Amino acid sequence: MEPVRYHVLHETSYDYGSPISLSQQQLHLSPRFLPWQLVHEQRIDIEPPPTWRRDGLDAFGNPVSWISFHAPHESLRIRSTMNIAILSHMPDAAQLEASMPWEELRERLAYDAQPPQPEDLEAVRFLFESPHVRVKHELAQYAADCFPAGTPVLVGAHNLMTKIFEEFEFDPEATTVSTPVLEVLENKRGVCQDFAHLMIACLRALGLSARYVSGYLLTRPPPGKPRLIGADASHAWVSVYAPGTADNWVDFDPTNNLLPDTEHITLAIGRDFSDISPLRGIILGGGSAEPEVAVTVVPLDEEEIPEALRVVD
Secondary structure, eight states: OOOEEEEEEEEEEEEEEEEEEEEEEEEOOSOOOBTTEEEEEEEEEEESOOSEEEEEEOTTSOEEEEEEEOSOEEEEEEEEEEEEEEOOOOOOHHHHHTSOBHHHHHHHHOOSSSOOOGGGHHHHTTSSOBTTBOOOHHHHHHHGGGSOTTOBHHHHHHHHHHHHHHHOEEOTTSOOTTOOHHHHHHHTEEOHHHHHHHHHHHHHHTTOOEEEEEEEEOOOOOTTOOOOTTBBOEEEEEEEEOTTSSSSEEEEBTTTTBOOOTTEEEEEEESSGGGSOSEEEEEEEOOOOOOEEEEEEEETTTSOOOGGGOOOO
16 A cells, blocks of 8 residues: 655744743654654754754654754744655554453563563553553543453453543543543543543553554545645544554554544654653743644645645745
8 A cells, every 4th residue: 555645734833922031942843753654854944043953862762852042032933844654554453353461461561570571661661650641540440341351452442442432522621731631531521632641541550551642633624625724733642552563552542533544643652741742841031922833734645735835945
């Protein structure tokens, strides 16, 4: 199967209201290199130009840029553009059924008299609590009926994804970035970030390793309508550790009740949102400005890049 090619534009704008005298930022806006994700071109343009910039990898292997400003400025514009191709990588039902029984994997990952096997060490870091993911008995109880005895771990994860999709309502007004997962569980409302954190928390409460994935999801305009520039948004989903599969990790999208494939573009992977926020940092001065964010995902095999999205040197 031929890869699906995309052009992605992610724009972030800050108008501070008064001068910023010092600013340091960390950017997770460059796509991760994966066996099924081919990055043909990517760049980040920043206005005003930063005093200092360094590009590298973070502790989780994600591309990251660190920038700082030492001169006063009242606004900040960051424009990330990329051309990327996604290969189909979604496992079928037989592959889910062939995954290890979840209790066996839980015992294999557990800290007891024997240390984890060397091949599991990378996964163990995604087993414990993190800033946005609590490990509580209530979460294990919520997920318990998805994991009957002997259930293959990926079948149980699929059951949990479907349960969250069916029992929770997408509501962008119900939560903030800091809403605890237990509150999301109680109110059964939230957005993709909340549903990803909740699913991860449930899996970790059962003793399984799960990662938070940030990226983009292609949204299609109504038939006969043009694609609106800036109408797309960042997305979040879950990656579950399953040794023996092609990449040892399999992705699940509880917001849409599907296994990500060629319409999901991966930016970064971490323990939760706090590890891979697209833009975070500190500023000295300015007002209480909120960022304006616009994302556009264009499938290149279906249409040309709109003129407004092109990068001009």
